[in-house]
Amino acid sequence: MGICLPNPGEAHINGVIVPEEKAYEEAAKQFLMAKVPTIFPGPLVLWAWNEKAAKKATAIRHLYNTLKECVQPGQTPMLIPMPDYRPKYPKINPEVEINPNHPNLTIWHNKIDCCMFVGVHCHQANLALKIIRGGTSCYTIAMCAQAGHEDAMLSFRDASVEKIMKLAEWVRKLKGTVQPRLTSAKSGASN
Amino acid sequence: MSKERIKISEDLYDIMPSDYQDLVKSATYGKEDRGWKDIGNSKELIEQHSLCAGCPESMAFRYILASLPNPEDTVMVGSTGCTSLVFPMVAVHNIHSLFGNQNAIASGLKRALSVRFPGRTKDVVVLAGDGATVDIGLDMTLQAWFRQEKFTTICFDNELYANTGGQESGLMQKGFVAKMAPVGKLFDKVRLPEIARESGCHYVVQCTVSKPSLIEKVVRNAVMISREIGPTYLQLYTPCILEIGKNSMEGLQEMRDSEKPTERFAYKEYISEPAKQLLAEMAAKDKEKKAAAKQLASQGA
Numbered sequence: 486m487g488i489c490l491p492n493p494g495e496a497h498i499n500g501v502i503v504p505e506e507k508a509y510e511e512a513a514k515q516f517l518m519a520k521v522p523t524i525f526p527g528p529l530v531l532w533a534w535n536e537k538a539a540k541k542a543t544a545i546r547h548l549y550n551t552l553k554e555c556v557q558p559g560q561t562p563m564l565i566p567m568p569d570y571r572p573k574y575p576k577i578n579p580e581v582e583i584n585p586n587h588p589n590l591t592i593w594h595n596k597i598d599c600c601m602f603v604g605v606h607c608h609q610a611n612l613a614l615k616i617i618r619g620g621t622s623c624y625t626i627a628m629c630a631q632a633g634h635e636d637a638m639l640s641f642r643d644a645s646v647e648k649i650m651k652l653a654e655w656v657r658k659l660k661g662t663v664q665p666r667l668t669s670a671k672s673g674a675s676n
Numbered sequence: 677m678s679k680e681r682i683k684i685s686e687d688l689y690d691i692m693p694s695d696y697q698d699l700v701k702s703a704t705y706g707k708e709d710r711g712w713k714d715i716g717n718s719k720e721l722i723e724q725h726s727l728c729a730g731c732p733e734s735m736a737f738r739y740i741l742a743s744l745p746n747p748e749d750t751v752m753v754g755s756t757g758c759t760s761l762v763f764p765m766v767a768v769h770n771i772h773s774l775f776g777n778q779n780a781i782a783s784g785l786k787r788a789l790s791v792r793f794p795g796r797t798k799d800v801v802v803l804a805g806d807g808a809t810v811d812i813g814l815d816m817t818l819q820a821w822f823r824q825e826k827f828t829t830i831c832f833d834n835e836l837y838a839n840t841g842g843q844e845s846g847l848m849q850k851g852f853v854a855k856m857a858p859v860g861k862l863f864d865k866v867r868l869p870e871i872a873r874e875s876g877c878h879y880v881v882q883c884t885v886s887k888p889s890l891i892e893k894v895v896r897n898a899v900m901i902s903r904e905i906g907p908t909y910l911q912l913y914t915p916c917i918l919e920i921g922k923n924s925m926e927g928l929q930e931m932r933d934s935e936k937p938t939e940r941f942a943y944k945e946y947i948s949e950p951a952k953q954l955l956a957e958m959a960a961k962d963k964e965k966k967a968a969a970k971q972l973a974s975q976g977a
Contacts, residue, residue, distance in 0.1 A: 528690055533685040542685030571764035577936050652973050 488635035491642050498639045505641065512601070512639055513655035515624050516552060516633040517663040519599030523563040524549055525583050527605030529630070531566055537646070538604075544649035545603060551653040555660040559667045563595060567602075569626075570609045583615035589620040598666070602637070603644060611636055628652070681750075691897040694721050699767055712888035713740045719767070723746035726761040730924030732885055732914040732931060737762055739891040740803070740830065744768065748858040750964045751789070752784045755813065758916075759832055776813030778804045779829060779939045781822035784845055786827050799899050800827035801951055807837050810866050812847075822876035827878075828898040831868070831911045838916035849940060854919060872909040878909040878951040882944040884931035890943075900958060901951045908951075911920040913941045 488500040492547050496508030503511075516522040526545050533539040545564075552562040567583045575585045579594035585605070592600070600623055607629065614625050614636035627637035630644040641648060682700055684692050702719040704710040715738050727734045744750050747768050754763045757773035763770045773781040781803045789798040809817050809831040817829065833853065837843040842855035846866040853860045862947075869882045879901045881894045891912070898908040915930045917923065922930055932940040947955065 526691075531685055531688050531692060533683045539685050539687075542687040548686040564688075564691050566688065566693070568692060568696050578693070581925075 489637060490633045491640070493643060496639065496641045497633060497635075500635070504675055508639055508641060509655040510659070512577055512626050512641075515599045515626065515639070516601075516656055517555060517560075517575070517659055518626065518666050519560070519565060519597075520665065520667055521561050521595055521597045521599070522552055522556070523565055523595070523597045523600045525565055525567050525600055525602050525605070527567045527609070528569055529606065530555075530604030531568055532608055540646045541604065541644075541649065544646045544653075547655040548649055548656070551656050552558045557655050557665050557667075560665050563597065563609075564590060567605055570606070573613065583613070585609040585616075588613040588617050592617055592621045594621050599624040599626070601626040601628055602634075603649070604630075606632070607631055617642050625626055638658075685974060688856060700850070704742070710742060710745075710747075712739050712892045715739075715742050725765045728924070729742075730760075730917055730919060730927050732917070732927040733758055733762070733834070735888075735927075736789070736832060736885040736891070736912055736914050737766070739885060739888045740801075740895050741766060741768060743892040743895040744799070744801070745896055746797060746799050749797060750801060750899075751785060753778045753785065753800065753802045753803075753804075755804035755808035757808055757832075757837075758834075759803055759805055759967065765885040774958050776777070776808050776811075777816050778802045778808060778813060779816040779825070780828050782829075782966075783820050783823065783825045786825060797903060801899065802827060802829045804829075805838075806831055806833045806845050810846040810868055815860075818871070818875050821872060821877055821907045821909070824876055826904075828895075828908045828910065829872075829901045830895075832914045834914050834919070835865075836916065836919055836921050842916075842919040869909070869911055869946070873946045876907060877909045877946075878906045878948040880911075880946040881909075881945075882911040882913075882941065884935045884941050885912040886928055886931040886935060897955060901954060904954055905948070905950050905976050908927060918966055920960065 489502060491497050491502050495502050496505045498508060498511050511676060524545060530538055530541045546549055547566045549562060550579055556562055563637035565583050570585050572586045573584055578580055579591040583591040610627060611634060617625055618636060625637045627634035627640040628644040628649060629640055629642055633640040684700055698719045704714045704718050723733055750768055752768055752770040753773055754760050754770055755778040760772055763772060767821050771781060779802055780839040782800050793803055833847050835848045836845050836854050836893050844854060844857035844861055848861045850864050851860050869880050872880045884890055884892060894910055898910050902908040913934055914929060917927045
């Protein structure tokens with residue numbers, strides 16, 4: 486059967502199609518529950534190749550700042566770039582970047598237990614999401630500008646500046662209402 | 677890609693790894709007089725390359741990339757071999773072709789770019805090893821030259837198939853014994869520079885990469901001539917130090933030894949009449965420019 490991708494106005498959570506509003510709530514909850522909630526911006530937003538990309542970058546920074554404001558002590562939000570997709574030798578520095586060919590290194594090193602991909606080309610996002618899903622227990626969110634990602638545990642589609650801002654609003658809205666997983670080692674990233 | 681597009685989003689600038697910040701801050705894109713002297717004090721164009729320690733190919737790559745006259749509007753076409761391991765690390769657009777069909781890909785690419793960007797200068801440069809250029813891809817190499825396709829072909833000649841363990845190639849010298857060719861080569865090294873000349877190349881050079889200034893000159897000439905007149909070919913000796921039993925630091929000396937007048941990589945150059953005319957015009961323009969700059973400087977003083 487596989488996973489059907491959402492239609493416009495919808496999203497999917499663990500393969501189940503839901504109204505987009507429900508996905509905002511769930512994504513915000515996951516971010517606020519995580520010990521190391523992380524945003525992975527890709528080349529489509531890291532490089533200001535058009536005006537829209539630059540605006541999305543601003544929205545991503547806003548989401549990150551909101552996360553920092555809304556988490557509790559002991560939670561450490563991160564913003565780690567995926568600047569390009571080339572395999573790197575001998576290996577990447579997992580403290581400063583993530584690479585789609587071995588994304589698990591960055592997840593493991595930083596003990597990331599919830600991440601969101603944004604501005605990553607779909608074919609590379611699919612590869613990285615598969616590896617993360619297969620090799621870690623990190624919760625994966627895709628803020629996809631196209632049709633969504635079946636390999637993410639939660640996926641939006643048609644990502645825009647407004648949608649990123651709306652997710653930030655939801656994070657703010659749920660501030661203080663979600664219990665973070667600070668003590669549970671099993672729920673964090675693992676191999 | 678225009679260099680205006682190579683900008684990091686302001687809001688995410690601080691999280692970008694320093695490699696990428698350097699690329700934007702110190703790249704030589706858009707600089708008219710860029711050249712090998714930029715290597716070291718500007719962004720070197722290769723990051724974390726995957727070639728062996730001391731490999732002359734890495735020197736050659738750096739010199740060539742630093743010498744391209746128009747890197748922001750250049751597409752390089754690579755092929756299977758050691759070079760293909762480096763291309764993902766290069767800050768110039770590049771395409772990996774199938775083993776041997778690099779000149780066919782480049783032909784189509786050059787034509788497509790001319791149609792898509794009629795008002796802009798787009799350069800195409802093929803860079804492949806001797807296996808791709810002379811053995812497996814000889815048909816495509818020659819056909820591109822016969823058709824007078826306007827791009828440069830550069831062959832990194834290491835005289836064998838290096839990254840598969842040392843098999844015999846057409847450009848291997850006669851009598852050479854390689855790890856995977858124990859009998860020794862029975863035939864002469866293919867005389868591709870001569871074949872290139874007869875096949876219609878307007879600028880042909882064979883040399884080693886021991887002298888960066890020379891590489892800068894021949895790369896610039898080759899690209900400018902291919903842009904205006906027709907195909908050009910550079911055959912650069914980049915010995916595989918591992919396969920010829922040398923140490924990492926001995927690559928440069930090996931090239932110096934091989935470029936002596938009596939050796940097989942003695943400097944060889946052929947320039948067609950139209951190309952000679954173009955080079956003379958370019959030299960005259962350069963001279964005028966320098967004179968104008970000198971005059972301006974003396975007025976300022």
